[in-house]
Amino acid sequence: KVDRPQGIKYLGFGFYFDTRAHQYKAKPHAKSVAKFKQRMKELTRRSWGVSNSYKVSKLNQLIRGWINYFRIGSMKKLCKELDARIRTRMRMCIWKFWKTPHNRAKNLMKLGVHKDTAKVMAYAGKRIARVCQTMTINFAINKERLTRLGLVSMLDYYTERCVTC
Numbered sequence: 001k002v003d004r005p006q007g008i009k010y011l012g013f014g015f016y017f018d019t020r021a022h023q024y025k026a027k028p029h030a031k032s033v034a035k036f037k038q039r040m041k042e043l044t045r046r047s048w049g050v051s052n053s054y055k056v057s058k059l060n061q062l063i064r065g066w067i068n069y070f071r072i073g074s075m076k077k078l079c080k081e082l083d084a085r086i087r088t089r090m091r092m093c094i095w096k097f098w099k100t101p102h103n104r105a106k107n108l109m110k111l112g113v114h115k116d117t118a119k120v121m122a123y124a125g126k127r128i129a130r131v132c133q134t135m136t137i138n139f140a141i142n143k144e145r146l147t148r149l150g151l152v153s154m155l156d157y158y159t160e161r162c163v164t165c
Contacts, residue, residue, distance in 0.1 A: 013073060026073040036066055044089035046096040056150045063154050071161045083154040091141045111140040131134040
């Protein structure tokens with residue numbers, strides 16, 4: 001195919017012009033990113049009846065494989081966005097795993113949330129996605145806790161492995 005570099009997809013990579021370096025650089029193509037998001041969404045379905053540790057191990061395999069393949073590309077900002085999305089999806093899985101409002105309130109209090117706030121969050125109804133994006137849940141199930149659960153941070157792994165950082 002003969003085209004401008006912005007219009008080419010080659011082995012999952014797209015290309016863009018870096019104005020600071022005055023040259024073209026590689027990055028994951030939009031279709032590759034969409035495919036990754038779809039696979040990540042499949043692995044973090046709330047209705048999938050496996051343990052959260054199994055979900056984390058499968059997510060880690062996906063993240064490591066994807067980063068190792070695309071490490072020659074520039075994607076620090078993309079990794080940051082995808083990392084936040086993965087953590088939100090894992091929070092939703094954990095929230096769903098707690099099942100009842102009573103258990104949710106009890107577990108939030110164990111994680112350091114005030115009693116009244118925990119009860120308000122726990123009895124919020126079936127709006128799982130909305131609840132898991134609040135500051136309270138982000139405080140309770142933060143990045144460090146998810147790391148202790150075994151989840152690999154996409155941004156940290158990329159900065160370790162990348163060739164062009």
